[in-house]
Structures are given as structure tokens and as C-alpha cells.
Amino acid sequence: MQINTVNEVNLDITDRNVDAVFSEAFCVRGNESGRYRVIAYGASDGQSAFLLSSDNGNELAYQVAYRGNSGDTPGTDYDDLRPGVPSPEYQVTSRTIPCDSATAFRVTFSSQDLVAAQSGFYRGSLTFMVSPV
Numbered sequence: 001m002q003i004n005t006v007n008e009v010n011l012d013i014t015d016r017n018v019d020a021v022f023s024e025a026f027c028v029r030g031n032e033s034g035r036y037r038v039i040a041y042g043a044s045d046g047q048s049a050f051l052l053s054s055d056n057g058n059e060l061a062y063q064v065a066y067r068g069n070s071g072d073t074p075g076t077d078y079d080d081l082r083p084g085v086p087s088p089e090y091q092v093t094s095r096t097i098p099c100d101s102a103t104a105f106r107v108t109f110s111s112q113d114l115v116a117a118q119s120g121f122y123r124g125s126l127t128f129m130v131s132p133v
Contacts, residue, residue: 002095003028003130009107016114023106027099028068028130034092035133040064040081040105042126050083050107052122060117064126065106078106089133 004027013020028036042050042064052060065078068090079088093099105128 002030011107013109013114016117017111019111020109020114021106022108023104025102025104027093028090028103029093029095029097029099030132031092032094035089036068036092037089037131037133038066038068038081038087039084039129039131040066040087040126041129042083042124050124050126052124054118054120054122056118056120058118058120058122060109060122061113063108063110065108066128067104067106078104086131 009022009024011020011022040050050062050064052062054060064081066081066087067078068087081087090103093102105126107126
């Protein structure tokens with residue numbers, strides 16, 4: 001399997017009254033008959049909720065979704081992920097097909113959480129483990 005590197009994503013949320021949704025495309029490809037699952041981790045222990053933390057100890061929750069099949073419709077065909085829980089199975093995109101945006105993940109901050117969040121800089125990491133099935 002070949003996985004293209006996902007770039008660091010910096011978020012700039014300016015309107016707290018609407019859900020903030022960010023997505024990032026990348027590529028998972030390999031043998032045509034290959035299948036895989038994705039596990040997302042939001043913290044080092046792998047089981048914690050998806051959270052960003054501020055220097056003041058405040059937390060901001062977010063949701064993660066994944067679009068894994070190249071035939072899926074960008075923007076609509078995402079599966080919600082839970083921390084440390086394997087996703088459904090996805091078909092690997094063939095190495096012979098360009099797939100710069102065949103797969104993607106989406107991060108959503110709900111407006112309810114944004115309105116309740118204290119102002120400041122929040123940090124966190126989101127790690128994906130891609131595992132052949």
C-alpha cells in the first residue's frame with residue numbers, strides 16, 4: 001500500500017455561529033484487490049475523544065469522518081469515525097490510477113461547541129492508521 005503524506009492543517013475559525021468544516025484529500029492506493037480500514041486517534045492513548053486543548057486547559061471537541069472509496073461523492077460520502085475504532089472496509093485505489101483526492105478526511109467543529117469555547121490558541125493532533133484487511 002502507498003499512502004501520500006497529509007499536510008499539516010491550520011484552522012482559522014472566524015464565525016462561531018456555524019459549524020466549521022475542514023477536509024483534506026490524500027491518497028491510499030495499492031493492489032487492485034486490496035482492502036483496508038482506517039483507525040483515527042485524537043490523543044496518545046488512542047481511546048480519548050477527539051479534542052483540541054488550549055494552554056489554559058480548555059478543550060474543544062471535534063468530529064472526524066473519512067471518505068475512503070474513490071467512487072464516493074466528494075463532500076457527501078463520509079463515514080463518521082470514533083477514536084480508536086476501526087472504520088468500515090474500503091477498496092484500495094489501483095496504483096495505475098492517479099488518486100490525488102480519492103480519499104479524504106473531514107473534521108467538524110459544531111457551532112454549539114465553538115460558541116461555548118473560550119478564546120485562545122488550541123492545539124492537538126489527529127493520527128490515522130491505515131491497515132490492510
